[in-house]
Amino acid sequence: MTEGQARDEIHWTVTATPAPECRQLDGRVEVDALVVGGGLTGCRTALGLAEAGTSVALVDGARIGWGASGRSGGQANPIWRQTPDELIEKLGRNHGERLVRTTLTAAQDLFADIARFGIDCDAVQSGWLQAAHSRKARDRMRLLGRAWAAAGMEIEELEGDALRRASGSSAYGFALRHAAGGHVQPLSLTRGYARAAITRGVQAFENAPISRLERVNGKWHAHAPGGVIVAENVVLATNAYSKGLWPDLHKTYYGLFSIAIVTRPLSETEQQEILPGKVTISDSRLAIYFARYDRDGRLIFGCVGSGERVGQLGGFQRLKRGLRTVFPQIAGIAIERKWAGRIAVTPEMMPHMHEPAPGVLAGLGYSGRGIVMTSVMGRALAARLLGTPPGDLPFPALPIRPIPFHGLVSRLIPLAAPAMTLRDRLDTLTDGL
Ligand SMILES: Cc1cc2nc3c(=O)[nH]c(=O)nc-3n(C[C@H](O)[C@H](O)[C@H](O)COP(=O)(O)OP(=O)(O)OC[C@H]3O[C@@H](n4cnc5c(N)ncnc54)[C@H](O)[C@@H]3O)c2cc1C
Numbered sequence: 001m002t003e004g005q006a007r008d009e010i011h012w013t014v015t016a017t018p019a020p021e022c023r024q025l026d027g028r029v030e031v032d033a034l035v036v037g038g039g040l041t042g043c044r045t046a047l048g049l050a051e052a053g054t055s056v057a058l059v060d061g062a063r064i065g066w067g068a069s070g071r072s073g074g075q076a077n078p079i080w081r082q083t084p085d086e087l088i089e090k091l092g093r094n095h096g097e098r099l100v101r102t103t104l105t106a107a108q109d110l111f112a113d114i115a116r117f118g119i120d121c122d123a124v125q126s127g128w129l130q131a132a133h134s135r136k137a138r139d140r141m142r143l144l145g146r147a148w149a150a151a152g153m154e155i156e157e158l159e160g161d162a163l164r165r166a167s168g169s170s171a172y173g174f175a176l177r178h179a180a181g182g183h184v185q186p187l188s189l190t191r192g193y194a195r196a197a198i199t200r201g202v203q204a205f206e207n208a209p210i211s212r213l214e215r216v217n218g219k220w221h222a223h224a225p226g227g228v229i230v231a232e233n234v235v236l237a238t239n240a241y242s243k244g245l246w247p248d249l250h251k252t253y254y255g256l257f258s259i260a261i262v263t264r265p266l267s268e269t270e271q272q273e274i275l276p277g278k279v280t281i282s283d284s285r286l287a288i289y290f291a292r293y294d295r296d297g298r299l300i301f302g303c304v305g306s307g308e309r310v311g312q313l314g315g316f317q318r319l320k321r322g323l324r325t326v327f328p329q330i331a332g333i334a335i336e337r338k339w340a341g342r343i344a345v346t347p348e349m350m351p352h353m354h355e356p357a358p359g360v361l362a363g364l365g366y367s368g369r370g371i372v373m374t375s376v377m378g379r380a381l382a383a384r385l386l387g388t389p390p391g392d393l394p395f396p397a398l399p400i401r402p403i404p405f406h407g408l409v410s411r412l413i414p415l416a417a418p419a420m421t422l423r424d425r426l427d428t429l430t431d432g433l
Contacts, residue, residue: 006335008310010071011262012187014337015294017120020064020195022206025226029203031057033385034222034231036210036245039069040186040370041363042237043193044378047117050200052386057229058194058202059222061209065190067241068370071341072186073260073290073302075280076371077128078107078178081349083147090348095396102394104152106372107180113375114184119192121185122295128181129158129281131172133424134431137284138174145176154179167281168274171326173433175281183280183292186371210245220359233385236362237378239370240342246362251402252352253344253365256413259305259315261323264334265297274299274327281326286420288368289322298336299327303421306414310338313418343368347403351377353395361385363395
């Protein structure tokens with residue numbers, strides 16, 4: 001399959017539930033709360049606020065789910081890259097322990113949300129395999145798994161034949177199986193949250209990029225081409241697509257790219273061998289390989305990319321090589337579509353919550369774990385606006401601190417994916433399992 005034969009199209013747009021009815025901004029709108037960004041974070045925040053009776057405007061510069069939420073791999077991966085003790089050390093006892101407790105039920109809470117709001121998003125809680133690509137990664141993963149299991153998470157260690165049967169791959173010698181993991185159709189989930197929010201009175205506007213926020217007589221005025229939204233409170237849920245709206249917000253994370261392909265539907269026999277039972281997989285590589293099925297048995301396979309185009313700096317070739325490495329049984333399979341999106345990766349690979357001015361909140365930087373954690377953040381942002389004290393939330397409110405040399409590092413990001421891939425290959429050669 002050559003690159004040209006795979007269409008540049010986000011697979012989820014083809015299989016998603018219909019888009020919710022949104023309006024075009026035309027004139028002045030006054031609300032209690034404005035949520036900027038119509039991804040999972042923004043839609044879940046707007047929904048939580050509307051449930052509590054707050055009047056809300058939800059705006060996206062493009063469309064609901066246009067950003068990472070509508071492009072995502074859609075894997076619900078429930079744990080962090082740190083152990084519970086490391087989180088407590090990093091965030092302090094109060095926030096650390098709250099975050100650990102929240103994490104233990106986070107995937108369950110997402111699937112419960114989906115059921116409660118009746119969201120049709122092909123949600124399947126079939127488990128997640130977190131696989132190690134090297135001995136060093138295996139040792140770290142074992143420590144991580146045991147620490148979270150001791151805290152109460154249902155995690156099983158798999159090796160050898162058991163792992164090969166559970167994954168259909170011989171590329172790994174060790175993995176954790178997380179029972180709470182699963183997957184969703186991410187665009188349908190985002191649209192579902194938005195639809196539930198609109199049903200509860202949220203005014204949703206598309207094609208309304210907010211270009212300027214100013215404080216006038218104690219209220220925030222948000223300017224977009226069609227008009228102005230006046231609000232007591234503003235939530236910035238713009239994640240890796242943040243740009244210039246709030247000073248330095250986009251300098252608190254590295255804007256990386258994630259790229260994906262989707263194959264033709266696999267036969268029943270192939271599906272019984274590869275990721276049986278529709279379990280998902282992602283691994284410990286820096287340029288992380290991840291795979292899952294869609295509802296029709298197509299395999300979605302992804303890794304880190306170099307830009308908005310999948311093919312940039314050899315991205316399509318890397319995806320095909322990755323697929324061949326993990327599932328050689330289907331190397332050369334027809335690839336129907338390919339697409340890319342932006343992810344926000346913070347230096348400590350944990351999301352950030354900010355409260356940079358009176359009535360302004362931001363939540364972003366999921367570092368590739370957004371499917372579950374955007375809902376945790378959305379609920380936390382809504383709770384904060386509704387009056388929950390900062391100390392009662394799972395995330396501390398951090399100052400907005402630009403990463404040193406952010407501009408220089410950002411310019412080098414396209415090179416990160418090939419460099420990380422090279423490093424991963426060296427790891428496998430010198431330290432493989
Ligand atoms: C290819 C890919 C694969 C991924 N796979 C996984 C996975 O398997 N599991 C997982 O947990 N995570 C995964 N992620 C990450 C996950 O999808 C994200 O963390 C999550 O979707 C972030 O949601 P969000 O709502 O915070 O941001 P987004 O969905 O990016 O939404 C931000 C929105 O803000 C809007 N916006 C920006 N600026 C403005 C403005 N000034 N005015 C108005 N609107 C504005 C944008 O248009 C955009 O729609 C993946 C991401 C990608 C790209």
